[in-house]
Amino acid sequence: MYQKRTSIVNSLSVNVITIVSTLEIGDSAHIHGTTRALAVQREKELFFGNEGNFLGYGLFNKPILLEAVTEPLTYEREVLSPFIKVNNITINAISTSSVAHIGNTKSVNMEARIKHIRQLEPRER
Numbered sequence: 222m223y224q225k226r227t228s229i230v231n232s233l234s235v236n237v238i239t240i241v242s243t244l245e246i247g248d249s250a251h252i253h254g255t256t257r258a259l260a261v262q263r264e265k266e267l268f269f270g271n272e273g274n275f276l277g278y279g280l281f282n283k284p285i286l287l288e289a290v291t292e293p294l295t296y297e298r299e300v301l302s303p304f305i306k307v308n309n310i311t312i313n314a315i316s317t318s319s320v321a322h323i324g325n326t327k328s329v330n331m332e333a334r335i336k337h338i339r340q341l342e343p344r345e346r
Contacts, residue, residue, distance in 0.1 A: 225248070225303075225325050226300070226302075226303055226304065226305050227303055227305070228305045228307070228323045228324055228325075229304055229305070229306045229307070230307045230308075230309075230310055230323055231307070231309060232308065232309045232310070233246075233309075233312075233323070234309075234310070234311045234312070235315065235321070236312065236313050236314060237313070237314040237316070238315045238316075239314070239315070239316050239317075240256055240258070240317045240318070241254055241318045242254070242315040242316055242317065242318065242319045242320065242321075243319075243320045243321070243322075244315065244320075244321050244322075245321070245322040245323070245324065245326075246323050247323075247324045248325045248326070249322070249324065249325075249326050249327075250326070250327050250328075251326070251327065251328050251330075252320055252326055252328070252329045252330070253329075253330045253331075254318040254320060254331045254332070255318055255331075255332045255333075256317050256318035256332070256333040256334070256335070257281055257334050257335075258333075258334070258335045258336070259272075259273055259275070259278075259335075259336050260336065260338065261338045261340065262337070262338070262339045263339075263340045264340070264341050264342045278336050280336050281334055281336070285332065310323075317333045317335070318331050319331065
């Protein structure tokens with residue numbers, strides 16, 4: 222059973238929000254965030270015009286397999302107050318398909334796929 226509650230926050234401080242991330246204040250039905258990134262690190266500054274094709278990396282094409290719950294889940298809970306009260310929230314950073322959410326959400330689906338590539342110069346022996 223989905224029960225709505227009201228969130229009360231006295232103070233919120235966020236330094237950085239970046240790369241497909243969200244600060245959500247209030248209720249939402251669905252949150253879906255997706256990030257795809259190629260992070261290339263090179264010893265020499267050398268850039269080619271045809272870089273960045275996600276199709277060339279299997280990581281970006283494979284389906285994400287989610288485990289399904291196979292047994293029924295039963296629980297009881299008693300909500301004594303319809304409010305969630307917080308004095309202060311301090312967030313340093315929200316990054317790479319993430320959500321900081323104050324409120325109610327029915328479903329959340331987040332995905333971040335990052336391929337790190339390091340290209341180093343050959344070493345003389």
